[in-house]
Amino acid sequence: xxxxxxxxxxxxxxxxxxxxxxxxxxxxxxxxxxxxxxxxxxxxxxxxxxxxxxxxxxxxxxxxxxxxxxxxxxxxxxxxxxxxxxxxxxxxxxxxxxxxxxxxxxxxxxxxxxxxxxxxxxxxxxxxxxxxxxxxxxxxxxxxxxxxxxxxxxxxxxxxxxxxxxxxxxxxxxxxxxxxxxxxxxxxxxxxxxxxxxxxxxxxxxxxxxxxxxxxxxxxxxxxxxxxxxxxxxxxxxxxxxxxxxxxxxxxxxxxxxxxxxxxxxxxxxxxxxxxxxxxxxxxxxxxxxxxxxxxxxxxxxxxxxxxxxxxxxxxxxxxxxxxxxxxxxxxxxxxxxxxxxxxxxxxxxxxxxxxxxxxxxxxxxxxxxxxxxxxxxxxxxxxxxxxxxxxxxxxxxxxxxxxxxxxxxxxxxxxxxxxxxxxxxxxxxxxxxxxxxxxxxxxxxxxxxxxxxxxxxxxxxxxxxxxxxxxxxxxxxxxxxxxxxxxxxxxxxxxxxxxxxxxxxxxxxxxxxxxxxxxxxxxxxxxxxxxxxxxxxxxxxxxxxxxxxxxxxxxxxxxxxxxxxxxxxxxxxxxxxxxxxxxxxxxxxxxxxxxxxxxxxxxxxxxxxxxxxxxxxxxxxxxxxxxxxxxxxxxxxxxxxxxxxxxxxxxxxxxxxxxxxxxxxxxxxxxxxxxxxxxxxxxxxxxxxxxxxxxxxxxxxxx
Ligand code: WTA
Numbered sequence: 001x002x003x004x005x006x007x008x009x010x011x012x013x014x015x016x017x018x019x020x021x022x023x024x025x026x027x028x029x030x031x032x033x034x035x036x037x038x039x040x041x042x043x044x045x046x047x048x049x050x051x052x053x054x055x056x057x058x059x060x061x062x063x064x065x066x067x068x069x070x071x072x073x074x075x076x077x078x079x080x081x082x083x084x085x086x087x088x089x090x091x092x093x094x095x096x097x098x099x100x101x102x103x104x105x106x107x108x109x110x111x112x113x114x115x116x117x118x119x120x121x122x123x124x125x126x127x128x129x130x131x132x133x134x135x136x137x138x139x140x141x142x143x144x145x146x147x148x149x150x151x152x153x154x155x156x157x158x159x160x161x162x163x164x165x166x167x168x169x170x171x172x173x174x175x176x177x178x179x180x181x182x183x184x185x186x187x188x189x190x191x192x193x194x195x196x197x198x199x200x201x202x203x204x205x206x207x208x209x210x211x212x213x214x215x216x217x218x219x220x221x222x223x224x225x226x227x228x229x230x231x232x233x234x235x236x237x238x239x240x241x242x243x244x245x246x247x248x249x250x251x252x253x254x255x256x257x258x259x260x261x262x263x264x265x266x267x268x269x270x271x272x273x274x275x276x277x278x279x280x281x282x283x284x285x286x287x288x289x290x291x292x293x294x295x296x297x298x299x300x301x302x303x304x305x306x307x308x309x310x311x312x313x314x315x316x317x318x319x320x321x322x323x324x325x326x327x328x329x330x331x332x333x334x335x336x337x338x339x340x341x342x343x344x345x346x347x348x349x350x351x352x353x354x355x356x357x358x359x360x361x362x363x364x365x366x367x368x369x370x371x372x373x374x375x376x377x378x379x380x381x382x383x384x385x386x387x388x389x390x391x392x393x394x395x396x397x398x399x400x401x402x403x404x405x406x407x408x409x410x411x412x413x414x415x416x417x418x419x420x421x422x423x424x425x426x427x428x429x430x431x432x433x434x435x436x437x438x439x440x441x442x443x444x445x446x447x448x449x450x451x452x453x454x455x456x457x458x459x460x461x462x463x464x465x466x467x468x469x470x471x472x473x474x475x476x477x478x479x480x481x482x483x484x485x486x487x488x489x490x491x492x493x494x495x496x497x498x499x500x501x502x503x504x505x506x507x508x509x510x511x512x513x514x515x516x517x518x519x520x521x522x523x524x525x526x527x528x529x530x531x532x533x534x535x536x537x538x539x540x541x542x543x544x545x546x547x548x549x550x551x552x553x554x555x556x557x558x559x560x561x562x563x564x565x566x567x568x569x570x571x572x573x574x575x576x577x578x579x580x581x582x583x584x585x586x587x588x589x590x591x592x593x594x595x596x597x598x599x600x601x602x603x604x605x606x607x608x609x610x611x612x613x614x615x616x617x618x619x620x621x622x623x624x625x626x627x628x629x630x631x632x633x634x635x636x637x638x639x640x641x642x643x644x645x646x647x648x649x650x651x652x653x654x655x656x657x658x659x660x661x662x663x664x665x666x667x668x669x670x671x672x673x674x675x676x677x678x679x680x681x682x683x684x685x686x687x688x689x690x691x692x693x694x695x696x697x698x699x700x701x702x703x704x
Contacts, residue, residue, distance in 0.1 A: 020537065021412055023451035024419065026428040030401050034448035036312050042449070045462040047490075053463050054081070054493050057308030058300070060343065062096050063087045064273045067300065071491065077511045077526040078498060079491040080277050081301030088271035089280055089303050090168035093342035094130055095271065097123045101318065105347045108321075109157045110366055112204035112353025118370075121157055123345070126164070128266065129157075133165035135267040136260050141196050141232055145170035145272055148282065150194040152185045152219065154178040154203035154212065155352045158236045158257070159328050160338045162198055167280060167299075170272045174282040174294065177329030177557075178203070180620040182215035186222025188284050191294055192500060193228050198257075200236040202244035206354050209238070213245035220253075234260065276300025282500050283331050285436040286551055286560030293509075294500030295331075295437050298493075302439045303339060305494030309440040310340030313430055313461065314374060315402050315447055323349035324376035324404075325363065330557070331436040332406055335494075336376060340440070355381050360389025367398035375422070376404035379414060380555035383586050386417045393422050400427040402447060406434075407556030408588045409544050409692070415454035433457035433544050435530060436558070437510070439494025442466065442530075443542050456541040465489045468536050469527070473514050479538030483545060483695050486534040487514060487527045495528070533699055535692075546589075546696040550644070552579065555587040557622050561644065564625075567618040568593055571610045573601040576634050580648035581700065582626060583686050583693055590626040591615075592651045594671075596633055603630035627651075627684070631671050638663045648700045650675050653686050657698060 031037050045053045051071040058067065067085025074080075094106075102124045109119040121129070137143045149171055153159040155178070166173040174192045176185045178200075189197060199216040202209050213235055220230045233254045238244055240258035249256075280302055282294040310316050314336065322341055326332040328350075341348045349370055355363055355377075363385065367375065382405065385392070403423050405415070410431060419429055429452050433443035443466065445451065445458035452458075460466040468476040468484040476484040499506040507515075509529075516525040533545040547553060550561040561579040568577035575598045584590040593611055597603065608628040616624045635646045638661070649656035650672050659665045679685055689697070 021454045021456070023453055024429075025451050026448055027426060029426070030428045031448040033317075033401070035315050035317065036446065037448040039449055041312070041446070041462065047465055050463060050465075050490060054304065054308075057304040057493060058082055058085075060307040060311065061087060061092050061300070061304055067276055071523075073491075073521050073523050076521050076523065077491070077507060078503070079495060079523070081298065081493045082276040082304065085276040085300050086273045087276065087300055087303070088168065088170075088274055089299050089339065090130060090164045091271040092303060093164060093167075093339060094123060094127050097345040098127060101345050104318070104345070106342060107157050107160065108347065108349045108370055110349065110351045110370075112207075112351075112357055114358060114362070119157060126161065129161045130164045130168060131268050132261055132264045132266070133161055134168045134269040135264040136234070136257070137165055137171060137196075138169055138269060139264070140260055141234075143169065143171050143196060145274070146172065148172045148174055148192040148194045149196045149198060150185065150189045150192060150219075151175045151198045152178060152180070152212075152215065153198065153200050153236065153329075154205075155327055155350055156200065156203065156236070156238070157350065158200070160350075163281070163328075163334075163338060168269060168271050170274045170278060172279050172281055174284065175329055175334070176284065177327060177620075178212065179327075179329070179622055181617055182218025183222050183618045184620060185215060185219035187226070188292060188294070189219055189223040189230060190226035190228040191284070191292065192282055195229070195231045196234065197230050197232070198234045198236070200238060202238045204353055206357050209244060211245045211247065214247045216254075217247055217250070274299050277497070279497065281334065283334060283436050285331075286558045286563055290560065290562045290566040292560075292563070293502070293505070295496040296498050296500050297439055298497050301493035301495070303343060305440045305492065306335040306340035307343035309461065309494075310336065310344055310346075312446060313432065313441055313444050314340070314376070314404065316341055316344050316346045316374065318345040318347075320346060320374050321349065321370055321372045322346050322374040322376070323351075323367065323370070323372045325351060325355065325381060326376065326378065326406070331439075332378075335440050355385055356388055359392075360385050361392040361395060364393050364396040364398060367400070368396040372398060373400055374402045375400045375427075376406070378407040378556040379405055379410040380408065380587050382410070382418050382422070383414055383588075385422075386414060387586065390417070390421065393424070399424065403427045403429045404432055405429065406432045408553050409546060410455060412454035419454075428452070431455075431457045433532075433542065437496045439496065442488060443544070453541050456537065456543045459540045459542070460488070463490075464492055466542065467527070468534055469514060476536070478536040478540055481535070483533050483535045485548060486530040486532040486542070486544065488530065489524070489527050491523050491526070491528070533695060543692065545692050545699075548699045552581040552591055553589050554591060554622060559591065559619070559623050563619060564591060564593065564615060564623060567615045567623075568595055568611045570614050570618065571607065573597050573607050574611065576642070577611075578634055578642045578644055578647060579625075580644050580651050581697075582651045583689060584626065585687075591623060593625045593628045594634065594647050595628065595630050597630060629671070629675055629678075631667070631674070633664060633667045635659065635665075635668050635671070636663050637661065645698065645700050647671065648697050652689060652693075652697050653679075654689060654694060654697055
């Protein structure tokens with residue numbers, strides 16, 4: 001929906017100017033060993049070979065029954081991939097590697113305290129542990145194929161073990177990021193109707209042993225209020241045998257996993273043969289309403305896609321030591337710590353804590369000690385390490401052949417530090433653009449075949465055909481210097497199947513906008529709307545500008561404005577709230593909240609603090625606002641819609657844009673003066689924004 005004032009300037013009409021960066025070429029040493037260095041692959045994945053080209057990815061897996069139909073579009077846009085096939089994801093990630101790699105490390109886990117022992121889990125050990133947990137899920141908990149289980153855990157090996165145990169039985173796991181609050185976890189339990197919650201007592205973060213079990217109690221309570229009763233809470237212990245949480249265990253509901261496991265020692269549970277289209281997991285993400293979206297991913301299509309992209313884009317060989325420094329609680333961790341790397345029999349490093357504990361040299365010490373040669377992280381981590389330890393990498397003797405950046409746009413300056421200092425000029429970089437909904441990478445260079453360009457993700461990946469469309473669905477041609485909406489013209493095996501329990505919303509958000517005919521069974525009529533603004537250069541490379549919907553990307557984490565605003569509205573004095581992004585040097589974007597109060601209340605520091613605290617309690621510390629501004633009124637359209645674009649402009653010291661059509665234009669000046677002077681006083685004046693950042697602010701909150 002477009003409002004009056006927004007309709008006047010279409011994004012595609014705003015020319016964006018930015019300096020074209022020079023290409024950077026992959027080192028010959030990398031090309032010499034790459035999984036793919038023959039350009040013939042580009043031909044194999046040409047558009048006229050679609051969808052059959054994806055057989056190449058499916059053939060990386062072991063199928064119990066081979067599939068018959070590559071892509072079934074009969075119920076568009078609910079795509080079905082590899083129809084007729086049967087397989088088990090856990091078998092593909094664990095069992096099938098035993099003959100060759102039984103005693104090779106599957107995971108190397110590094111606890112946060114630096115003097116603690118590193119834990120090596122071989123494929124044999126992983127097999128044993130996964131089977132035992134599967135036995136607990138099936139026999140002790142009575143769970144069966146198709147049931148949902150919510151897992152709220154930190155970065156410990158028990159997390160992937162639990163996920164794989166679910167996959168072994170066809171139980172749909174829903175992992176909630178450990179840093180999320182109990183309340184956020186409770187909402188997701190309720191939405192997925194999980195009767196079992198798997199949690200942990202405590203974990204290390206920034207030198208502190210945090211109590212995590214307390215969140216489980218809150219989650220169960222919140223879910224109960226929403227009508228879903230959690231019957232069992234299984235609690236892993238950070239130190240088996242020693243309970244580190246202050247919260248009591250609830251009799252009849254809570255059990256220690258290490259105690260339950262004693263009965264199931266060395267038990268073997270056969271993997272359940274699953275149809276390719278059976279759901280493997282749900283991963284919740286933020287959207288345009290407060291209700292989170294449970295992105296439902298398939299077994300066969302998803303696993304094939306993450307295996308294929310891990311092989312060609314991450315260049316993982318079984319003999320590499322691969323470290324993806326993300327949290328398994330996000331899609332990056334699911335696809336590129338657990339499922340993709342394990343499908344290829346990789347050795348995958350997991351780290352419990354924060355990058356800068358105890359200092360900004362920690363990641364490089366880990367890399368040196370373990371011989372990591374593939375490194376994968378997000379711009380927010382890179383920016384932080386660059387700020388706190390710009391020369392640290394030089395002190396350590398490690399050598400990366402390959403590095404990834406993912407989750408947010410990376411500034412070319414930061415990219416260059418990553419390349420020259422972290423990568424010592426020896427590594428190739430892939431800037432991978434994709435989303436929770438997508439299962440795996442959509443935009444990236446093929447590391448041995450396509451040169452890098454700082455700040456651009458590259459072209460569409462193999463078998464993905466993106467295009468930039470304007471609001472009316474017209475193509476914005478490459479090299480035009482104009483921005484538009486990032487759209488994928490075709491389906492792919494890793495695409496999510498639906499939003500759990502909300503099929504109409506699935507179509508509305510992702511397909512309605514550019515659908516040519518709602519009854520069509522031809523995939524060409526169903527372009528996928530990604531919700532990102534982007535530009536395409538003449539060479540076909542995409543530069544992602546950021547979200548065009550009501551989502552704020554904080555340090556690579558998607559936060560919905562509606563979620564933030566609902567949390568702010570739980571404070572009794574608040575009448576209205578609006579969340580907007582501000583450009584932040586370290587976290588990419590930070591959240592600012594604007595609130596107006598109910599009659600009879602006066603603005604105060606106390607109310608501001610209450611709003612911050614409510615957001616932190618209901619969502620988690622990552623959502624904590626940078627500032628809360630209490631204002632006399634919100635700028636609104638005549639139909640009463642809050643103009644987030646206008647306040648986003650104010651927060652970022654840019655022009656609030658056209659305000660002539662507002663119902664209350666006079667309030668803009670009042671807010672502008674107040675916010676600016678407070679920011680000047682606090683020393684929070686933002687640097688001058690780039691053209692791309694200005695674009696993003698102008699477009700913010702445009703799509704409903
Ligand atoms: C943003 C993370 C620029 C984008 C895998 C997208 C990026 C959102 C990049 C998805 C990148 C992701 N360059 N922006 N390489 N990768 N994004 O669902 O706005 O947590 O829509 O998935 O992150 O975030 P999500």
